[in-house]
Amino acid sequence: MPNIQVTDLxxxxxxxxAKSGETLMEALxxxxYSDIxxxxxxVCSCSTCHVYLEGDWFSKLGERSEDENQLVxxxxxxxxxxxxxCQVTVSDDMEGMVVTIAHQTY
Ligand code: FES
Structure with a gap:
């Protein structure tokens, strides 16, 4: 159950x-976190679960999928x-991850 620091809008x-195995969207x-x-x-078709991964967390988690990349x-x-x-699966090694919720657009 990693602790994730979240800044809302x-x-x-x-x-x-968060619980390991759920998605970051589900956890939020x-x-x-009603900004989400x-x-x-x-199912990666709306982009209203948009967040920013701060510091080196973005690179630690690896590349976006092609579908996610196109949408975001x-x-x-x-x-x-x-x-x-919704495309980020929580795992224990995300302890201390820093996330900022983005303005949601359709
Ligand atoms: S919840 Fe719709 S793209 Fe993530």
Missing amino acids: SGKVSTLK RDNG EAVCGG TSTDHFKPNSRLS
Whole structure:
């Protein structure tokens, strides 16, 4: 159960206790982070689970899939460290990961 530091859209920083094996989107959505809309439910077709992985966490997690890349790079708020959180599976080695929720666009 890694502790993940999350900054929401209001700038509030909090600690999310995520479960290994769930997606980062599920962890955020199911723990009250209402900035994450997750309209498509996690099938990589809406981009309303957009987050930024801070520091070296983006490179630690490896490349986006082609589908995720296509979707997230087309959002208004895309940055090089953007990920769709439904495409990130939580694991114990994510202890201390730092995530910022992005403005969600369709
Ligand atoms: S929840 Fe729709 S793309 Fe992630």
